[in-house]
Each structure stands twice: as C-alpha cells, then as structure tokens.
Amino acid sequence: MQPxxxxxxxxxxxxxxxxxxxxxxxxALLIEEIGTALRQHLQALEAAPSAVADVFAVYIEMTxxxxxxxxxxxxxxxxxxxxxxxxxxxxxxxxxxxxNVVTLADGQRLVNRVGELxxxxxxxxxxxxxxxxxxPRDTLDGDSAGLGLIDMARKATAPLxxxxxxxxxxxxxxxxxxxx
Amino acid sequence: xxxxEIAQTNSTPGIEADWDSGLLRLRGDxxxxxxxxxxxxxxxxxETYLRDTQRPLRLExxxxxxxxxxxxxxxxxLDQLEDAHQEQRPVSVTWLYDAANERxxxxxxxxxxxxxxxxxxxxxx
Numbered sequence: 001m002q003p004x005x006x007x008x009x010x011x012x013x014x015x016x017x018x019x020x021x022x023x024x025x026x027x028a029l030l031i032e033e034i035g036t037a038l039r040q041h042l043q044a045l046e047a048a049p050s051a052v053a054d055v056f057a058v059y060i061e062m063t064x065x066x067x068x069x070x071x072x073x074x075x076x077x078x079x080x081x082x083x084x085x086x087x088x089x090x091x092x093x094x095x096x097x098x099x100n101v102v103t104l105a106d107g108q109r110l111v112n113r114v115g116e117l118x119x120x121x122x123x124x125x126x127x128x129x130x131x132x133x134x135x136p137r138d139t140l141d142g143d144s145a146g147l148g149l150i151d152m153a154r155k156a157t158a159p160l161x162x163x164x165x166x167x168x169x170x171x172x173x174x175x176x177x178x179x180x
Numbered sequence: 181x182x183x184x185e186i187a188q189t190n191s192t193p194g195i196e197a198d199w200d201s202g203l204l205r206l207r208g209d210x211x212x213x214x215x216x217x218x219x220x221x222x223x224x225x226x227e228t229y230l231r232d233t234q235r236p237l238r239l240e241x242x243x244x245x246x247x248x249x250x251x252x253x254x255x256x257x258l259d260q261l262e263d264a265h266q267e268q269r270p271v272s273v274t275w276l277y278d279a280a281n282e283r284x285x286x287x288x289x290x291x292x293x294x295x296x297x298x299x300x301x302x303x304x305x
Contacts, residue, residue, distance in 0.1 A: 032190055036190065049283075053284075137216075
C-alpha cells in the first residue's frame, strides 16, 4: 500500500489557504471542541472579533444542520461522514465549505432553497428570517427552527452556493459554500 | 414557587431565576443541539411567575453567541414578556455586552425591534 502523500495534501491545504478541515461523522462533542479550537485559532490569527463571531456562527449552523439531518435520516456510519473546511480568502474574508450525504430529493430541495435565498437582498433576507422566526412551533421540524440557511445567507458577503453530486441511485453529496 | 439555577457550560448559558426578586438572568454562549429542551424550564418559570404574582419581572441578559434555535427559544420568552406588558405588567430587559463584540449588539437590537416594553442594550466598559 502506498503511504499517504502528506506533502501533496499539505500543498493543497496551503494553496487553498485552509485553516481547518474535518472529515468524519460529527458528534455533539466534536462540534463543540472543533468550534472552540476554531475560535481560538482565529483569535490567534488576530481576526476581527466580528469575523470570529461570523465564522463561528456559520460553522455551528452548518455542522448542526448536518448532524440533525444525519440523525433524522438514520444514515449509515459511512454515509454520515461529512466534510467541513474553513479557508481564508482575501484580507478579512473567510470561506466555509461543507459536504454531506443527502437523499437525491433532499439534495435538489436544498439547492432550490439556496437558489431562492441567493436572489434576496439583505432587507429581504431579514424579512425572511423574521417570518420564519414567527412560524408556530408546531409547524417546525423537531428541534430545527428552520433558520440556519437564512442566517448563513444574512451573514455572507456573497450569495450562498450549493451543488449536488449524485453518488448512487438514492443518495447525493450536497456541498454548500458560504463566503464571509 | 422555587428558583431556577442551571450551571453554565461551553455551549449552554448559565440560567438563574430568582422568584423573590423577580429577576431572570442568562449569561454565556447558547448553541446546544436541543435549545427548545434547554429553554423549556425557563419558559415554564416565566409563565408561572407571571401567573402567580403581580410583581415586576426583570430579564438580565449577558448572552454572547446564540445559534438560531436559541434565537427562536429566546424570542418565545420575550413574547411572554410582551404579552405581560400588554396587560400592564412591569417587565424589562437589560442586555449587557462587551463593546468589542458588535455582533452581540446587532443581535440584541434585532430582538428589541419586536418588543414595546423597556429594553436596554448596555455596552460594558
């Protein structure tokens, strides 16, 4: 077996200016621990307090959405493997990218939803957030307030980008990119 | 009725509700996976306090980051205060924040928009 080419991996990380990367099944504890490390790492890089707050907020919404979905769908261990990447863009900007396995139907639904949000300006996103916030509790999906994607779109400096890659006849890999 | 005391953790706020002084305090980060379960005892405490007493209720917040389900849970609590205010009960919110963290002030301002009772947002010096 070929040993892992750590150098090539490192080159990719450097080229993409990746600050943090996780690949595996998320647990509540991992989300918390990685989040704490992410905050401290950004503070050590002297990121502005508002940038640290925004990156952390999007990180939490992304990972908790993935975990909630994975649990709801009762995905197998292999399908629960999810990817989270935090990278640096130009001065003061950050990109959060995530990927996780979803059903084909949910993947399409998510891409459509991201597309609907992409055409909204900040004022319309705020109105959408408040409308969702006012939805009766019994119309919500379990523990989810249904606010995560709208919140990410509000914090982003560019429209969210989503992509689905089919992996088999039933499932797809859903990717989400948030530029802060 | 009893007081409420829930210790602060990395992902959940410290919660203190004092029946005699009519003071409810929340401080710290709030991003548990099950925010509705975390805040349910608080919602119940506020409901009981407002029903069983005629005294004022003061909410003192020193919250930092809230995930969106915590935002929803806190809004439900502020709605309880708003309803009480509409019935002429004295209720108020003071939200203390670190002046360096403007995102907390933005969040507090957004909650305040939907409240007609006294709602102070105070930068700590």
